[in-house]
Amino acid sequence: MTIPAFDLLKPGSVAEASEMLLEHGDEARPIAGGTTLVILMKQRALRFSHLVDLQSIPGLERITDNDDGLSIGALATHRSVERSPLVQRRAPALAQAFSHVGNVRIRETASVGGNLAHADYRLDPPPALLVHGAEVVLAGAEGTRVVALKDFYRGMYETVLEPGEILVEVRVPHAAPAARTVYSRFSSLSANDWPCIGVAALLSLDNGNVGELALGLSGVAEAPLLAAGLERFQGESCSEELWDAVCDVVDEQLSPVSDLRGSADYKREMTRVWVRRTLRELAS
Amino acid sequence: MERNISLTVNGRQRELEVNDADTLLEVLRDGLKLWSVREACGVGACGSCTVLLDGRPVSACFLLAARLDGRSVETVEGLAGDDALHPIQQAFLENDAAQCGYCTPGFIMAAKALLEEHGDPTDDQIRDYLSGNLCRCGGYPNIMRAVRAAAARTSDR
Numbered sequence A: 001m002t003i004p005a006f007d008l009l010k011p012g013s014v015a016e017a018s019e020m021l022l023e024h025g026d027e028a029r030p031i032a033g034g035t036t037l038v039i040l041m042k043q044r045a046l047r048f049s050h051l052v053d054l055q056s057i058p059g060l061e062r063i064t065d066n067d068d069g070l071s072i073g074a075l076a077t078h079r080s081v082e083r084s085p086l087v088q089r090r091a092p093a094l095a096q097a098f099s100h101v102g103n104v105r106i107r108e109t110a111s112v113g114g115n116l117a118h119a120d121y122r123l124d125p126p127p128a129l130l131v132h133g134a135e136v137v138l139a140g141a142e143g144t145r146v147v148a149l150k151d152f153y154r155g156m157y158e159t160v161l162e163p164g165e166i167l168v169e170v171r172v173p174h175a176a177p178a179a180r181t182v183y184s185r186f187s188s189l190s191a192n193d194w195p196c197i198g199v200a201a202l203l204s205l206d207n208g209n210v211g212e213l214a215l216g217l218s219g220v221a222e223a224p225l226l227a228a229g230l231e232r233f234q235g236e237s238c239s240e241e242l243w244d245a246v247c248d249v250v251d252e253q254l255s256p257v258s259d260l261r262g263s264a265d266y267k268r269e270m271t272r273v274w275v276r277r278t279l280r281e282l283a284s
Numbered sequence B: 001m002e003r004n005i006s007l008t009v010n011g012r013q014r015e016l017e018v019n020d021a022d023t024l025l026e027v028l029r030d031g032l033k034l035w036s037v038r039e040a041c042g043v044g045a046c047g048s049c050t051v052l053l054d055g056r057p058v059s060a061c062f063l064l065a066a067r068l069d070g071r072s073v074e075t076v077e078g079l080a081g082d083d084a085l086h087p088i089q090q091a092f093l094e095n096d097a098a099q100c101g102y103c104t105p106g107f108i109m110a111a112k113a114l115l116e117e118h119g120d121p122t123d124d125q126i127r128d129y130l131s132g133n134l135c136r137c138g139g140y141p142n143i144m145r146a147v148r149a150a151a152a153r154t155s156d157r
């Protein structure tokens, strides 16, 4: 046994899981795919006396199409999102983003909720969810609340999840029919390494002019970022100068950290390159 | 905590007593002596511990065995028939796709999952699917050849 001993608790419902988490406080964590949690426990970077097994709660892995958007259960695996014909049709950038995570074994195991709750600053999926205006449904002892994903992150590895609260569902509103989306990731190390930078864009054109425009970014701030202030470009005609102006607005919102995938300055520069590329691609 | 789980391993149902903190790899190696399941990185990145869980490729090095009650696991030991290797094993052999052989069981299991998903994969599909399996001997060209040969053989059957 290389992992320090703990007890696995198997709740039958979200309410029971929430009670178990509250009972054991800081000594307990929910476990979904375990691709982050178990590895950190194995490396003895984290230690808990109890893990609350979210996989034992039935029904949390469903992906469905409602009238106004997709509903993705928190326990849906990355692979099931990547391969879902529904997601591929309704939100292709999202299927792309999940297909880039790590390797096929990780994607078979890791869950959508675990990816979001982990709140790492360089994850692939959050930018694509952000440009769709995704919301997360959080369930706890006090009931259920719905939070916009852009307000879910509080900082590096920090979210608004309260003790005992569980992310149960991600809601992804359908994009307008005219909108196109794309997710691009730049890896500065090996192809299936974590991204240095991830950029998702949503753009709709109205007679060649910008209609709706959204940019989601990963790797360039403490947490995944939805660029603010892009409404001002509505009605402008697509051009290289316009993309430069968009990059200037985005640049002001970045706060990259230097890490082994690149220095802060390099990431800033690469963000310009990749934002311009994704916008060019969508406008073409 | 100790608990009893029922796990189908290479087609045979096993009743096992596991600790909550045991990894699937520990149970397969230490308990069932399935030495093809090998730990190298221990963190999901290299694929030397690849096994199939209900037919899907996973890393045994960090899955908790206690969560797998009722599931089915396949390792390389379950592939060969009584008198013939599995076509993927045969293709690896004929194409010299193993040097030290440490990574080979993981590659073979990943290739099995790949071929179940894409019967006639393109080179890009093979590369993409196997990109999370690392060969420290650098035998990738022969591994590519072996997987192409196995695809030809399994799609003929």
Ligand SMILES: Cc1cc2nc3c(=O)[nH]c(=O)nc-3n(C[C@H](O)[C@H](O)[C@H](O)COP(=O)(O)OP(=O)(O)OC[C@H]3O[C@@H](n4cnc5c(N)ncnc54)[C@H](O)[C@@H]3O)c2cc1C
Binding pocket: A029, A030, A031, A032, A033, A034, A035, A036, A037, A038, A039, A054, A074, A100, A101, A102, A103, A106, A109, A110, A111, A112, A113, A114, A115, A116, A117, A118, A122, A123, A124, A125, A161, A165, A166, A167, A168, A192, A193, A194, A195, B043, B044, B045
């Ligand atoms: C080898 C490797 C390569 C990787 N490469 C990439 C990559 O290229 N790109 C990328 O984006 N990511 C990458 N990752 C990270 C991966 O995306 C995350 O590990 C994964 O998404 C976490 O999901 P999980 O279900 O396994 O979470 P777990 O490990 O189960 O949980 C993660 C955290 O979230 C909490 N949690 C889980 N589910 C919930 C819930 N429903 N409600 C509340 N809290 C919850 C847990 O308590 C824990 O703190 C990689 C990971 C590995 C191991």
Ligand code: FES
Binding pocket: B038, B039, B040, B041, B042, B043, B044, B045, B046, B047, B048, B049, B050, B059, B060, B061, B062
């Ligand atoms: S040992 Fe499991 S992936 Fe490397």
Ligand code: FES
Binding pocket: B097, B098, B099, B100, B101, B102, B103, B104, B134, B135, B136, B137, B138, B139
């Ligand atoms: S053959 Fe030696 S590691 Fe692949």
